[in-house]
Amino acid sequence: MSSVDMSVNIAGIRLKNPVMTASGTFGFGEEYGEYYDLNRLGAVVVKGLTLRPRKGNPPPRTCETPAGMLNSVGLQNPGVDFFLEKELPRLLDRGACVIANISGASVDEYCLMMEKLSKSGVAAVELNLSCPNVKEGGIAFGLKPDLVYEVTRRVKECGQKPVIVKLSPNVTDIVEIALAAAEGGGDAVSLINTLLAMDIDVWSRRPVLGNTYGGLSGPAVKPVALRMVHQVAGAVDIPVIGMGGILDWYDAVQFILAGAKAVAVGTANFVNPLAPVEIIEGIERYLVKQGFTSVEDMVGALV
Ligand SMILES: Cc1cc2nc3c(=O)[nH]c(=O)nc-3n(C[C@H](O)[C@H](O)[C@H](O)COP(=O)(O)O)c2cc1C
Numbered sequence: 001m002s003s004v005d006m007s008v009n010i011a012g013i014r015l016k017n018p019v020m021t022a023s024g025t026f027g028f029g030e031e032y033g034e035y036y037d038l039n040r041l042g043a044v045v046v047k048g049l050t051l052r053p054r055k056g057n058p059p060p061r062t063c064e065t066p067a068g069m070l071n072s073v074g075l076q077n078p079g080v081d082f083f084l085e086k087e088l089p090r091l092l093d094r095g096a097c098v099i100a101n102i103s104g105a106s107v108d109e110y111c112l113m114m115e116k117l118s119k120s121g122v123a124a125v126e127l128n129l130s131c132p133n134v135k136e137g138g139i140a141f142g143l144k145p146d147l148v149y150e151v152t153r154r155v156k157e158c159g160q161k162p163v164i165v166k167l168s169p170n171v172t173d174i175v176e177i178a179l180a181a182a183e184g185g186g187d188a189v190s191l192i193n194t195l196l197a198m199d200i201d202v203w204s205r206r207p208v209l210g211n212t213y214g215g216l217s218g219p220a221v222k223p224v225a226l227r228m229v230h231q232v233a234g235a236v237d238i239p240v241i242g243m244g245g246i247l248d249w250y251d252a253v254q255f256i257l258a259g260a261k262a263v264a265v266g267t268a269n270f271v272n273p274l275a276p277v278e279i280i281e282g283i284e285r286y287l288v289k290q291g292f293t294s295v296e297d298m299v300g301a302l303v
Pocket of ligand 1: 268
């Protein structure tokens with residue numbers, strides 16, 4: 001029995017530990033469930049859902065970069081109804097705490113999805129206002145404080161589930177966006193999504209990605225993510241979920257010290273499928289060594 005309290009309260013939900021998966025890097029958990037019990041995670045954040053199924057962007061959709069990767073998946077997913085009917089029951093049967101990540105082409109689409117998800121067993125809904133890989137919706141909502149405020153406020157009115165607003169790093173001032181999310185009634189913010197980026201093949205003289213641009217993730221973005229989490233945590237009263245380049249427990253502890261109450265593991269899942277559980281164990285060892293009695297005591301404990 002552990003001597004430290006690993007649980008955290010995020011958006012009114014008590015998570016058994018502060019480690020979640022980052023949307024889009026864990027599918028619906030099926031493949032990773034072969035490596036460990038999904039109920040060991042604080043939460044499973046599923047692939048970004050849209051109102052209707054989406055085929056996504058033309059290939060190639062991913063490529064490696066120094067210390068990271070680019071993706072332009074373009075929100076390929078089976079749609080919210082399929083998720084509710086087929087994927088969610090399977091995840092809940094495994095005892096997972098499930099957070100649905102949603103993207104809309106309009107505020108009404110976000111609301112329709114929230115209405116559907118409100119009647120389900122998901123613990124919370126994460127609004128993806130920051131996908132750089134789709135033409136409509138997604139990031140278009142995340143770049144302007146008034147739109148972030150409006151979509152958050154409307155979605156809160158449409159359902160009872162706690163709302164986590166996922167922020168884009170592709171802005172000049174992340175703090176004003178986070179404040180707008182909080183003012184709109186967001187129960188938590190999560191950051192960062194990927195940084196808009198590109199790669200070029202000089203022999204074909206073409207962009208490497210079929211979509212030309214994509215999102216950069218992985219260790220390369222960690223210093224940017226840490227800086228933004230630190231700035232946002234110092235400015236808002238709602239919990240912050242930190243992500244961007246977390247590979248191991250050391251990275252995760254950095255985010256918690258910077259002010260994140262929970263963390264999400266993304267690109268690391270592609271390199272080491274056991275990364276999230278190893279991170280949970282590493283955080284626990286760190287707490288014991290440093291004499292903390294709970295994760296919550298460590299949040300923002302930067303001196
Ligand atoms: C292949 C891939 C697909 C992603 N799909 C989504 C998505 O559907 N919705 C979303 O909000 N974020 C999506 N993201 C962003 C991640 O959830 C995360 O915010 C970002 O990758 C930074 O974390 P990381 O460096 O640990 O990967 C995706 C990232 C990757 C690499």
